Amino acid sequence: MLDDVEAVVLVGGKGTRLRPLTLSAPKPMLPTAGVPFLAHLLSRIRAAGVRRVVLGTSYLAETFSAYFGDGAALGLELRYVVEDQPLGTGGGIRNVAEHLTAADVLVFNGDVLCGTDLGAVVGTHRRTAADVTLHLVRVQDPRAYGCVPTDADGRVLDFLEKTDDPPTDQINAGCYVFRRSVIDTIPQGRPVSVERETFPGLLAAGARVSGHVDNAYWRDMGTPADLIHGSADLVRGVAPSAALPGPTGxxxxxxxxxxxxxxxxxxxxxxxxxxxxxxxxxxxxxxxxxxxxxxxxxxxxxxxxxxxxxxxxxxxxxxxxxxxxxxxxxxxxxxxxxxxxxxxxxxxxxxxxxxxx
The missing domain is CATH 2.160.10.10 (Hexapeptide repeat proteins)
Structure with a gap:
């Protein structure tokens, strides 16, 4: 159980490509298998034993708090932190730092559907004494993604942009474990990308960045087709969730x-x-x-x-x-x-x- 770990979920960006459906609700609140998409992620976090979750958002934050409240109905303690301006992934993590007290912090991109064992990801982080650990998944065609090669000990070697000749099939799955002290090193008050600035900077400084690689279910819900297929996978039980409003089938x-x-x-x-x-x-x-x-x-x-x-x-x-x-x-x-x-x-x-x- 991960009751000594806190979680951060970055949510609420305007990036949904389902604009014909709704011009007001952020993507994590779109109904997916009968409940808002974010409910599935929160159910997995709760099932792993995490109790305290900070939601970092810059867009329609009131939508999240109105639906989820203080999180008690989910067995969670939820806190909401609003960005005055969009800060990117790294900036969004830094923006919630003052609300974090645990030594290890799980961080999630709020628009990814995944079935990885969160306890195993944290276990890799602690076993390797990492500063940051990334969940990496293997995909059939990595050309559409940035690649993250690792060595035999699981140490991340590089962060590579999209290429027609990728050296590995491992990609960043949008789930991380940060040592709390590392979050304080992220520049404050400006946009920061963890992929382009934070993680490469840690490698350049000699920090230990580990990769936890598995073949768990994973889908980036960035397009209408992905949303439809992800919802169907939840309904059929292919993608795990404890938030479904009925039995799978x-x-x-x-x-x-x-x-x-x-x-x-x-x-x-x-x-x-x-x-x-x-x-x-x-x-x-x-x-x-x-x-x-x-x-x-x-x-x-x-x-x-x-x-x-x-x-x-x-x-x-x-x-x-x-x-x-x-x-x-x-x-x-x-x-x-x-x-x-x-x-x-x-x-x-x-x-x-x-x-x-």
């Missing part, structure tokens, strides 16, 4: 939702509160937010249907984000990353991709 059915006889809903779909799904509809791996409606015979695959939105009879919505209260008319076809803005109304047969027959 092919579908997460929330209060008041109704699925008509003959409809097929599977693949880790979340059906929000009050959602109505008509007969013959087929829905796979999708997120249907509260109050949405899907008419008879509609097909929805790997898509987000916003709150109060409607998908008409026989319409097809694939790899698409449909904004809140929007209407997809009967027999319309939306696909390929298309995003429909809130309140937009598409008439029946208004958009087609397939040829007429």
């Amino acid at each position: 092919e579908v997460m059915l929330l209060e008041g939702a109704k699925i008509a006889e003959g409809a097929l809903v599977f693949g880790g779909t979340t059906v929000g509160r009050g959602v109505q799904i008509g007969a013959g509809a087929r829905i796979e791996g999708a997120m249907l937010f509260d109050g949405a409606a899907v008419d008879e015979g509609a097909i929805i695959e790997h898509a987000v249907i916003g709150a109060g939105a409607r998908v008409g009879q026989g319409a097809s919505v694939v790899d698409t984000v449909v904004g809140d209260r929007a209407v997809v008319g009967a027999q319309c076809e939306l696909r390929g990353g298309l995003r429909l803005w809130p309140d937009v109304i598409l008439p029946p047969h208004g958009v087609r991709f397939s040829p007429d027959v």
Whole structure:
């Protein structure tokens, strides 16, 4: 148990790329498998034995405190620290320093879904007497990420930018353990990047930076596609969470939702509160937010249907984000990353991709 460790979660940036869905809620509060995304991370922190968590935010901080309060309902003690200006990852960590008292501090990027053993990460940190320890994951194609090579003893050797010829498949997974005293060395009051400034600076100064490498579940939730697939993985139990509002399985059915006889809903779909799904509809791996409606015979695959939105009879919505209260008319076809803005109304047969027959 990590009851002698504190946690910092950096949340609330404006970086969500789901802008058609919501222009006000920060990404960590977007409904994911029935609850705000941040709830899944907090549940993992609590399950590891950590009791005290500081949330560092610069954007819509009141959204977090209004939902999570003091954290007592989660078995946590939550504290909120607001940045006067965006400070980056390193600056955000430094900004909360005065609220930290533990010798070791777990730090999380608030938009990553991960299943690593937090106790094992802290164990690596302490076993190697590290100043900072990074959780590293192996990915199939590391070219899209910066790489972090380590030696045979797990010591981090370098931080490399994206390259077409990466020397390792290990990447920074957005979870760190800091020795408390190291946090005080981060410059205060200005933007700082841990990846570009803090970690390379520690290596240059001869500090011990360790890597904890594993093959745990990991997904950066930075795009609509990642949010959809991450939510489905949570619903199906592929990604771990103690915050799910129901049992894992092919579908997460929330209060008041109704699925008509003959409809097929599977693949880790979340059906929000009050959602109505008509007969013959087929829905796979999708997120249907509260109050949405899907008419008879509609097909929805790997898509987000916003709150109060409607998908008409026989319409097809694939790899698409449909904004809140929007209407997809009967027999319309939306696909390929298309995003429909809130309140937009598409008439029946208004958009087609397939040829007429």
